[in-house]
Amino acid sequence: MAWKSLDDLDLGGKVVLTRVDINVPVENGAVTDATRIERIVPTVKDILAKGGKPVLLAHFDRPKGKVVPGMSLRVALPALEAALGQPVAFAEDCVGPVAAEAIAALPAGGVLLLENTRFHKGEEKNDPEFAADLAALGGVYCNDAFSAAHRAHASTEALARLLPACAGRLMQAELSALEKALTDPARPVVAVVGGAKVSTKLELLGNLIGKVDSIVIGGGMANTFLAAQGIDVGKSLCEHEMADTARAIMTKAEGANCTLVLPVDVVVAAEFKAGSPNEIVAASACPPDRMILDAGPASIARIAAVFSAARTLVWNGPLGAFEIPPFNTATDAAARQAASLTRAGRLLSVAGGGDTVAALNASGSAADFSYVSTAGGAFLEWLEGKTLPGVAALDQA
Template sequence: MAWKTLDDIDLKGKVVLTRVDINVPVEDGRVTDATRIEKIVPTVKDILARGGKPVLLAHFGRPKGKVVPEMSLKITLPALEAALGRTVRFAEDCIGAPAKKAVAALGEGEVLLLENTRFQPGEEKNDPGMAAALAALGDVYVNDAFSAAHRAHASTEAIAHLLPAAAGRLMEAELKALERALGKPERPVVAVVGGAKVSTKLDLLTNLVEKVDYLVIGGGMANTFLLSKGIEVGKSLAERDMAGTAGEIFRKSLDVGCEIVLPDDAVVAREFKAGAESQVVRADACPDDAMILDAGPEAVKRIVGVFEVCKTLIWNGPLGAFEIEPFDTATNAAAAKAAELTRAGKLVSVAGGGDTVAALNKAGVANDFSYISTAGGAFLEWMEGKELPGVAALDQGA
């Protein structure tokens, strides 16, 4: 893509409108997890180092175009100041007189946070008038919120056409990692797709089967694929009405030369709880009164074997019910192997999606992957092959 980075634009003395995602969890009036805030620090500090004046644009919660006091971004100020190591000024609105006054008063080396963009009804409508009001505040637009790039909003899409536009460091890292994984990957490529339902990841599976050499199916989705092959899965979570669709994906994989990897064996139990009595059975031998809760040891061996011959890994979703022991075994073992190969320089590993990040953190290997995306919906839509408005707009920046 032809998007610019901070290295391509002169920022000295410029007001840099910087779209960030600091939609963080809050409890009892304070931020409980500052991860998203910490991730924007490199971009803000780089803008400052280049002589720019960062003015942060962000949303918080779902106020639906109205002022909701408990959704004010003011609540993030202490966490922002702690992460940046400096005072952060605040404007009571993101457009109009309060915003203009705050920007005009901003000195060199200072950071300004504007109020929740979603307090304005024009934000989620991608209203040109709101975009123009935002653009009037600054000289340059930087988007560092890949996690919001799948939304065509005034602060993520329309504004990028009105000012010189660039990707921030977090956005840049995300786009480069995804391009390396799906755009121009080193082959062979393997994708791991897990989770409960085929129906929620149909676009993803349909796109990936044409892009990768191996497609490993895990979690409840694997049960639906087993059903499509005429294999009964007892009381396991499965979408019987999607078995035909799974069969179509199988047939497509044969046409395009993608090998779909399903579990050869499985861990089954009669109840879904920690420490439940379990046993390993062949995938086609699940008892009628049991449910498949994890991939078995033979399945893990096969998956690990695929990892060893591949150069690129894309991972979305666990292989089993990873939240509860012992049904986290397959996910942990496969993740450990992926991490080992990545550390050895033999594998480029990119992972994303809520459950995926949680599973890899639980396995203790998240820091060993090449890149972990925390972008959620935007990461999934990219993997589905969809155009992300916030990214496409950077390609057409003024």
């Protein structure tokens, strides 16, 4: 990769337009999960330490190019100030005189948050004029929003081409982790691909087959692969119409010497609810009136053996219906195994995706993974082998 980091640019006395992702969940006017805000702190602190003036650019929700008071970034100020441990100034616009005056008034050591970039139509249209208006406000551009890097928007793509540009610490960490995991990984490499539907992970599976040594398939996706082999999966979540596609994926994997790891035993129940009576059966013996909700102990043992032999792990998606115990058992066990191997220095583990992060947090294992990405769509598109506009712009800046 050809991108620069904060260490490669002179920030002294310069306004650093810093694209961050603080599109956080809010209820009753208060931030309920400040994880994304907390993750930008190292970048902001480093810019300040290097004598720069961090001016934060961000989006919030989907105002679709209109000023929507209920979607103002002002709601993030208290959580941002708490994370940074200092006051943060706020400007009611992200371009024009209002933004320029707020920047001019920013003292050394100060931080400024500009209003929602998506209040302007030019943001999502990646409009050159809007990007030029943004660029006029600063001397350096820093992109710390990997989770928005799959969007070719003015503040994530066009702006990077108009100013000296670099990656922030969070972006740097994301890119470095992903490069280690897929670009030049220590082998063997294992991927965990779970979730409800094969149809949503076709590009991911197609890209990974040529890059990893084995793929553990879990969740509803595994049911589709079992059914494609002629196995009755009862009332399980299953895309029966994807059987031909599943068989084609199995053939492709065999040709690429990539092992697909499917459940050999499963946990079945009559319904998906807490306390529902359940039993463990062979993967080929799901009763017609039951549904598969998790992988069984023999499957867990097989996954543990695959992990133990691996040097690199990439994880996207849970192995079962982890939201309701006891159907979180396989996901939790696999996560703890990966965490243990990582702590022991035997495994590089990189995970990402909304359900994945929630599952790893629930298992208590997230902190021990080498890297857990908060990016959803961007993480998935990277794993699919797609070019991310925000990253490509940094490469070419």
